[in-house]
Amino acid sequence: MDDVKSPKRRSAQTRSRIVNAAQGLFVVRGYAGTTFQQVADAAEVSVQTVYFHYGTKSGLLKHVVDVASAGDDEPVPLLERPWFAALQASRDPREVVRGWVHQSGVILGRVAPVLAVVRDAAATDADMAAQWAVNSEQRHTAHGQVVAILDRLHALRPGLTAERATDITVGLLSPDLFLVMTRECGWTPAQWENWSADQLSHALLPS
Numbered sequence: 001m002d003d004v005k006s007p008k009r010r011s012a013q014t015r016s017r018i019v020n021a022a023q024g025l026f027v028v029r030g031y032a033g034t035t036f037q038q039v040a041d042a043a044e045v046s047v048q049t050v051y052f053h054y055g056t057k058s059g060l061l062k063h064v065v066d067v068a069s070a071g072d073d074e075p076v077p078l079l080e081r082p083w084f085a086a087l088q089a090s091r092d093p094r095e096v097v098r099g100w101v102h103q104s105g106v107i108l109g110r111v112a113p114v115l116a117v118v119r120d121a122a123a124t125d126a127d128m129a130a131q132w133a134v135n136s137e138q139r140h141t142a143h144g145q146v147v148a149i150l151d152r153l154h155a156l157r158p159g160l161t162a163e164r165a166t167d168i169t170v171g172l173l174s175p176d177l178f179l180v181m182t183r184e185c186g187w188t189p190a191q192w193e194n195w196s197a198d199q200l201s202h203a204l205l206p207s
Contacts, residue, residue, distance in 0.1 A: 093155035
């Protein structure tokens with residue numbers, strides 16, 4: 001049985017090395033400054049192996065973003081993870097907000113630097129512009145699902161629509177603001193989390 005599984009394990013390990021190497025290079029060198037040869041050298045595989053698994057640089061960066069968002073390479077959508085099911089089951093709006101902010105911080109800690117690479121490359125690269133649009137839509141959808149939980153609990157501030165609440169959540173929990181606070185301002189992730197949870201609770205929930 002081990003012999004049957006070992007090729008799959010080796011392939012998964014190879015993909016993991018490639019993704020980890022690519023993430024480091026993209027963040028340091030940017031999209032245009034990263035080549036498949038550099039990724040192959042850093043991952044200690046042949047350049048043909050990188051092409052075999054990912055085909056194009058845009059495809060590789062997309063996979064890097066996906067893995068950084070989810071935290072693993074498992075084919076389970078973010079909003080189908082057990083921690084999101086726990087948020088859906090909660091009856092406490094403030095618990096929902098704080099739980100979502102916490103998970104957002106965990107995700108942004110991994111993915112925000114890579115999304116900055118996509119954003120910067122989008123200005124001159126059509127593939128990256130399309131990728132940025134997809135990532136932006138995915139973030140909006142995810143935040144909208146959390147607002148929908150609050151709406152079902154009748155917990156939104158009076159007069160605040162779900163659409164407006166989603167926009168506020170997208171803005172406060174954006175990767176750009178996360179990087180500003182944790183990099184430029186030097187906040188710890190815990191400081192960002194506490195501040196963001198307080199701000200989001202104040203903006204969305206009744207006093």
